[in-house]
Amino acid sequence: MLDLKLLRTETEAARAALARRGDADGLDAVLSLDERRRALIPQVEGLKAEQNAAGQAIAAAKKAGEDATEALQAMNDVKARAKALQEELTEVEAQLQPALAKLPNLPDPTAAPQDTVLREVGEPRSPVAEPRDHLELAGAMIDMEAGARLSGSRFAYLKGDLVMLEMALVRWALEKVRGHGHEPVIPPVLVREEALFGTGFLPDTEQQIYHLPQDELYLVGTSEVALASLHAGEILDQASLPVRYAGFSPCFRREAGAAGRDTRGIFRVHQFDKVEMFCFVEPDASQAEHERLLAIEEEILTDLGIPYRVVNIAVDDLGASAAKKYDCEAWLPAQGQYRELTSCSNTTDYQARRLNIRLRPEGGKPQTLHTLNGTAVAVGRTLIAILENHQQEDGTVALPQCLVDAGAPPVLRATT
Numbered sequence: 012m013l014d015l016k017l018l019r020t021e022t023e024a025a026r027a028a029l030a031r032r033g034d035a036d037g038l039d040a041v042l043s044l045d046e047r048r049r050a051l052i053p054q055v056e057g058l059k060a061e062q063n064a065a066g067q068a069i070a071a072a073k074k075a076g077e078d079a080t081e082a083l084q085a086m087n088d089v090k091a092r093a094k095a096l097q098e099e100l101t102e103v104e105a106q107l108q109p110a111l112a113k114l115p116n117l118p119d120p121t122a123a124p125q126d127t128v129l130r131e132v133g134e135p136r137s138p139v140a141e142p143r144d145h146l147e148l149a150g151a152m153i154d155m156e157a158g159a160r161l162s163g164s165r166f167a168y169l170k171g172d173l174v175m176l177e178m179a180l181v182r183w184a185l186e187k188v189r190g191h192g193h194e195p196v197i198p199p200v201l202v203r204e205e206a207l208f209g210t211g212f213l214p215d216t217e218q219q220i221y222h223l224p225q226d227e228l229y230l231v232g233t234s235e236v237a238l239a240s241l242h243a244g245e246i247l248d249q250a251s252l253p254v255r256y257a258g259f260s261p262c263f264r265r266e267a268g269a270a271g272r273d274t275r276g277i278f279r280v281h282q283f284d285k286v287e288m289f290c291f292v293e294p295d296a297s298q299a300e301h302e303r304l305l306a307i308e309e310e311i312l313t314d315l316g317i318p319y320r321v322v323n324i325a326v327d328d329l330g331a332s333a334a335k336k337y338d339c340e341a342w343l344p345a346q347g348q349y350r351e352l353t354s355c356s357n358t359t360d361y362q363a364r365r366l367n368i369r370l371r372p373e374g375g376k377p378q379t380l381h382t383l384n385g386t387a388v389a390v391g392r393t394l395i396a397i398l399e400n401h402q403q404e405d406g407t408v409a410l411p412q413c414l415v416d417a418g419a420p421p422v423l424r425a426t427t
Contacts, residue, residue, distance in 0.1 A: 012111060012112060013025070013111065013114050015041075018042060019042070022042065025038065028117040029114065029115070031122075031326045032115055032326055034114065034115050037110060037113050040110050041111050051096055055096050058092055058096065059093060062089050062090060112208070112365075115211075115215075115330075115331040116332055116334045116359060117334060118329060118335065119334040119357065121335060122323070122325075122329065122335040123323040123326065125325045126325045127322065127323040128320050128321070129321045129323055129337075130320065130321050131319075132319055132320070133313075133316075133317070133342070136318075137347075138400060138402055138403070139344075139404050142345045143402060143406060144346075145277070145278075145394065145399060146276045147406070147425070148408055149425060150425030151170065152169065152171045152173035152174075153167055153168075153276065154167060154168040154169075162281075165266065165280045165281045166280060166282060167276075167280060170426075171426060172420050173394070175418060176394065176397075176410065176414065177284070177394065178418060179415075179418040179419035181388065183413055183416075184387045185257060185286060185387075187310070187311060188257040189257065193255040193256055195257050196238065197258070199237055200230060200231050200234070200261055201226075202231055202240070206239075207229055207236055209243060209365045210235060210239045210332060210366075211358070211362060212232070216330075219264050219265050219266065221263050221264075231260070232263060232264045233287055234258030234259070234260040234285065234289075235384040238289035238384075239366060242366075244367050244368070245368060246369045247368070247370050247371070248370070249371060249372045252291060253291060253292040253293075253296065253300065254292075255289070255290045256288070257286055257289075258286070258289065259285070259286050259287075260284070260285065262284070277391045277394070284391070285390060286386075286388040287384060287387065288307065289385075290304070291380055291382055292381050293381070294378075298357065301335065301337075301356075301383055304383060304385035305321065305337050307387065308337075309339065311387060315393070315396075315411050316400060317341050317342070317396045319339050319340060319342065320339070322337065322338045322339075324337065332356070332362050333358055334356075334358065335356065336356040339353040340352060341393075342396075343395065344402075350392070352396060353385070353387070353388075354386055355385030355386065356385070358383060358384070359382075360379040362382045363381065368380060397410065410422065
């Protein structure tokens, strides 16, 4: 949610920022509604004062035995005008909040006009002469057919050593980010509508979300939703910041509109596991925190021996809540290209304002803080990148030592 006061006082700057995203059209409607609301409020309050005065005059007239007919008529007139204006004010306020909620966050000035590769790390090459993809390397450890029979397309069973690899990867990633100050959390994955609204996924990505209308609950597409709501409605002491979490959860996405793209294997599925980082920070610390999250993501990819590149995401491709976003794209030898693996976003005060999360400076008034999120490990896609980048000529996969130390087998062999 954007700050109405900022939109009023810095209108042209806000308009220019929203225009970069192609979302400036709704600003005038918001400002018009806000102007009418601010004009109505003193009128309604003035009429209430008139009603009180008229009431006192009527009481005084009756007490003195005087005729109160004119005073009664005047009060009825004031009451009718007050009712009409109050109804208009209620309607304006009912329109203002949804209109404001539709406006996306103002992009950071350094958000790129188009996707911009900032750097490439590691050599994008094939470790073998004829690279196999993750399905060939895993064999029966990934059972797409059984998954489809059970749940439909884009579901899979993972089996055997691949399960042990996932468990090792998750444990290792949690230990890694815990060492960077993120408290591990296993959050709920069914949430109420206000949690999705608070993080900016509603109204924005309805077509991607699984909804359970009978229970008025939604399945999350990322634990960012639950982690952001962990402090909804709270005021955090400034001295306690930054507050950092790392959530592990299954994630669910309908992938509406993605038919025909990446349908082979587990790259784009409806259910996957993820370790997600989330941070609550002071406003003037969020830019540095964004770079810190990106550095952790890069450290993870480097330790896993996965070549990657960092992309500053185009401003018109940002989600509603993000002011700026980086993606880390992993090199996949079987595809011969980079593919998105992780992302991290600075959402500034957008989510915190919607969730009413504030900080209390020592001796000062509460103010809205900033939130950020970043993927530590998107498990399915990371498994793909590990298998393909560490495959050997005989079709086995020599797994990174850090995962072996966490419980993964040293070598992964396809089963039949």
